Amino acid sequence: MAQITCQNLAIGYDGRSILRNINFSVNEGDYLCIIGENGTGKSTLMRTLLRLQQPVSGMIQYGDGLKNNEIGYLPQQTMIQKDFPSSVREIILSGCQNRLGLRPFYSRKEKKHADQIMEKLKITELEHRCYRELSGGQQQRVLLARALCATDKILLLDEPVSGLDPIVTKEMYRLIKRINRDDKITVIMISHDIRAAIEYSSHIMHVGETMFYGTTEEYESRWLI
């Protein structure tokens, strides 16, 4: 069964839909890129998938027992985070929050989990650094590590490479691909970069005036002749 299935979904605010007739399903291990112009509702779609807001109509089904606390999310940076006094470790551990349930503190298990993820993303040496003093690429890695702490099933990424330089961007894309391939974690990513989407993803969804959903090969043959 698919992890996420959308049927005739319409999304928007206050009952007014900005995007209609969304139909797609994401299976385990898929790498779906959502592309489209600014203001077409990509982020709104992601917020709806994350259950941060209600769909206007239609429905979203979560399969495979996917619970709300099994989703990892990499949001766009907020103003608050730019001057937030916090060490990298504190932030990454906060991703384990949804495993705690009613327990108030982290146990050794969560700390070890966070250590392993830091190791995997090669940010162990940043552990005690202050988040706001890191470079843009390092900050994104930290937030990705936090997202991975929250899930081992599915990652939702909202423009994870915005503001990064080309080299760091490429590293980030490769890292996400590796996580997708090696750990079988489903990836749903919002992106502007059609070329990178074609290179890395398995499925593409184009939102806007013309809607498209299909595999990357289908997208290439239909749109890029």
Added chain:
Amino acid sequence: MDKLILYFQYPFVRYALIVGVLIALCSSLLGVTLVLKRFSFIGDGLSHVAFGAMAVATVLNITNNMLFILPVTIVCAILLLRTGQNTKIKGDAAIAMISVGALAIGYLLMNIFSTGPNLSGDVCSTLFGSTSILTLTKAQVILCCILSVLVVTLFVIFYHKIFSVTFDETFAKATGIKTDAYNLLIAVITAIIIVLAMNLVGSLLISALVIFPALSAMRIFKTFFCVTICSVVLSVICAVIGILSSILAGTPVGSTIVAIDIVAFLISSFIGKVSGGNAQ
């Protein structure tokens, strides 16, 4: 020194010191979160609400006015902290509106239904807390202790939750944390602290107790944990120095504490500059 020992033989001086330290501790605990969440002015807003509520309580002749002020302030805190999301009037405007509104209505009521002979004196001491901390009864001190223990316990238990809600509310919500519940908790704790602190520094100066220690700590330290601890320590030290020197010099308690807080902030800024923010 002799003078201090003499003063400490009076219970009201000891009460003032106990209550002062407890309030400084509680207010600075939450200060870090409020400053980072961009709610620095919430203390100001809520304290004016508490002032308005106090005026109403006086007019209605409610003997234990705490029982009236606390619920009213809590309700307003919940309303104000909710405005972050989707409301017609945005956060800062809502706070400004409620705070000046409550202040005006409070003063108006006190004027119309004037109870005491020295109205402006009453108002002044409520606003600046000039003497009320030295007139605390034993019951008030015990109430203050209970509420402080409650605040500190809640903060420790929910420390990690408060961190994630402060750092990134969207992420927390998306990954299944009940952010609304924790925002509510923060609002309620804030309201409790504000009402407590009214006795100490008066309703106009509460914001200072909430924001100054947090800002000073942020100048020096760079992790959330260190900032929180440092802000508590600084706040307690400043409160003790402030209360003692106000007793010795005969100055108003509230404004003396705030003045010491300002000095501490300047020193911290300097330390932060010199160390280049390298302290861990």
